[in-house]
Amino acid sequence: MTAEDQPARPDTIAIRSGRDDANTSLAPTLWATSAFITPSLDEARRMSTVPRSERFYSRYSNPTVKSFEDAVAALEGAEAALAFSSGMGAVATTIMALCSTGDHIVAQRHIYSGTQLFLQGACPRFGIDVTFVDGTTPGAFQAAVIPGRTMLVVTESPANPQMALVDLDEIGAIKGPITVVDSTFATPIGQRPLEHGIDLVLHSATKGIAGHNDATLGVVAGSKDLLDSIWAYSVLHGACASPFDAMNGLRGIRTLPVRFARQTDTALRLAGWLETHPAVACVRYPGLDSHPQRELAKRQMTSGGSMFAVELVGGLEAGRKFVEGVQLAQLASTLGGPETLVTHPASSTHVGLTQAEREDRGITDGLVRVSVGLEHPDDLLADFAQALAALA
Numbered sequence: 527m528t529a530e531d532q533p534a535r536p537d538t539i540a541i542r543s544g545r546d547d548a549n550t551s552l553a554p555t556l557w558a559t560s561a562f563i564t565p566s567l568d569e570a571r572r573m574s575t576v577p578r579s580e581r582f583y584s585r586y587s588n589p590t591v592k593s594f595e596d597a598v599a600a601l602e603g604a605e606a607a608l609a610f611s612s613g614m615g616a617v618a619t620t621i622m623a624l625c626s627t628g629d630h631i632v633a634q635r636h637i638y639s640g641t642q643l644f645l646q647g648a649c650p651r652f653g654i655d656v657t658f659v660d661g662t663t664p665g666a667f668q669a670a671v672i673p674g675r676t677m678l679v680v681t682e683s684p685a686n687p688q689m690a691l692v693d694l695d696e697i698g699a700i701k702g703p704i705t706v707v708d709s710t711f712a713t714p715i716g717q718r719p720l721e722h723g724i725d726l727v728l729h730s731a732t733k734g735i736a737g738h739n740d741a742t743l744g745v746v747a748g749s750k751d752l753l754d755s756i757w758a759y760s761v762l763h764g765a766c767a768s769p770f771d772a773m774n775g776l777r778g779i780r781t782l783p784v785r786f787a788r789q790t791d792t793a794l795r796l797a798g799w800l801e802t803h804p805a806v807a808c809v810r811y812p813g814l815d816s817h818p819q820r821e822l823a824k825r826q827m828t829s830g831g832s833m834f835a836v837e838l839v840g841g842l843e844a845g846r847k848f849v850e851g852v853q854l855a856q857l858a859s860t861l862g863g864p865e866t867l868v869t870h871p872a873s874s875t876h877v878g879l880t881q882a883e884r885e886d887r888g889i890t891d892g893l894v895r896v897s898v899g900l901e902h903p904d905d906l907l908a909d910f911a912q913a914l915a916a917l918a
């Protein structure tokens with residue numbers, strides 16, 4: 527077998543992908559332009575009518591954004607990808623592009639709150655019905671599908687913030703509706719949903735993909751036909767990615783595999799240590815044997831990833847003291863970057879849900895979400911130890 531026959535591994539794909547256009551530039555190139563000079567009227571007519579015209583108008587397509595899309599498509603093993611101005615831009619545009627009045631969506635109950643609020647607020651306003659199911663119950667998605675009416679099955683795995691998983695093989699086997707997985711927490715390194723037969727994989731690339739907390743970006747990957755139809759709506763909806771953010775996304779992709787590996791190692795160590803601490807009721811991390819879906823995690827994820835949730839003994843007061851007591855980790859509502867962050871979902875990411883909705887999803891007042899960064903694990907352990915000591 528020659529080197530050319532070898533399927534490239536993700537680490538290698540991440541270094542070289544999405545740069546066909548770079549010419550002699552070693553780094554990705556930034557096309558900071560909103561429009562391109564059109565060579566002739568006939569060409570202008572052609573470019574305004576074909577899908578995803580390149581070098582015409584940046585809302586249609588932009589070379590830096592296209593490079594980012596190509597890199598994500600390569601990592602996900604997809605034919606194509608489409609970038610958006612945020613993760614929610616990707617979620618909302620995908621749903622509105624593929625569903626019409628009278629259609630039905632089956633969605634996971636444990637899901638990022640923005641996605642949930644969109645599904646339960648915006649969708650019914652447009653006459654799109656949504657049925658929420660418990661994604662951890664085998665067969666729940668299939669059972670809720672209404673033949674001929676269900677257009678989309680919307681899932682997220684691992685799910686924000688409780689780290690519940692859905693069985694990707696089971697979702698991939700659903701026939702009829704278009705299946706979507708928000709794979710933000712796993713990144714393209716932690717799992718490859720399309721290999722399980724799923725139609726679309728979606729990311730808030732604001733998180734691990736861009737990876738430096740300096741871009742707000744979303745992306746969807748899948749077949750070229752599906753992406754073309756999402757593009758046809760998205761070009762009118764206008765949530766297109768900025769070339770500057772796409773540039774930061776490309777920069778992030780090159781180090782994603784090494785960042786993810788290091789974050790995973792540290793997360794495993796921290797989560798395992800926290801699990802034995804008397805101030806901790808439980809830890810939810812797919813890399814620990816205590817995770818209720820550990821066997822599924824082993825089957826479909828390459829590792830436990832960089833995120834975990836910790837339930838503190840002592841409810842809101844314990845949660846507050848911990849997130850305000852850490853000194854190296856910082857309190858912020860994002861994830862996947864180089865800084866270790868703690869978040870109190872009940873007061874931030876999921877504050878828009880009612881208390882009953884939060885309780886139903888296990889988002890208790892003592893729950894803290896941890897996004898593990900790139901600091902030295904010993905320093906993080908010492909920081910968590912001092913913050914937990916103050917809870918006693």
Ligand code: PLP
Pocket residue numbers: 612613614615617638640682686708710711729730731732733742743744860
């Ligand atoms: N999906 C998941 C799983 C998320 O965690 C988030 C944001 O936290 C989003 C989507 C939305 O992404 P963005 O903030 O880039 O719009």
